[in-house]
Amino acid sequence: MKLECDNCSHTFNVNQIKDIKQEPVKNDIVRHFIECPDCQHKFTTHYENDAIREITAEIRRLQKKAPLKIKQKNKLHKLRRKVRIMADTLKTVVEKDES
CATH class of the missing domain: 2.20.25 (N-terminal domain of TfIIb)
Known part of the structure; x- marks a missing residue:
């Protein structure tokens, strides 16, 4: 890119x-x-932040368990979505404070 x-x-x-x-x-x-x-x-x-790092560590642990069961795949998908939302929110807060 x-x-x-x-x-x-x-x-x-x-x-x-x-x-x-x-x-x-x-x-x-x-x-x-x-x-x-x-x-x-x-x-x-x-x-x-610490909360995002904790969830990211949990995502890594799940990924190492491959092959995943359906429940584990669903949990992984939810955790990734949660991290994305938390990261976007954190970015908005930090960049708002900087300006």
Whole structure:
């Protein structure tokens, strides 16, 4: 996937970025981001807090149990949806506080 930097207009392939960096935002919230290879402008990939990390760990545990039973597949699907919703909500809150 190609991305054009908002800062310097450099176009780069996101798939070639191997280093997703992290920085604390506040309390238990961590920002994950990649940087433009040309100007080091930061592009946020996602935010994460303790609650999201716990659910993500549970998702990993379930994935290791393959093959999954139907109940386990349903639980995995629900957990992934929950993480997506929580991450979107967290992003909205953090970016609202920053502006």
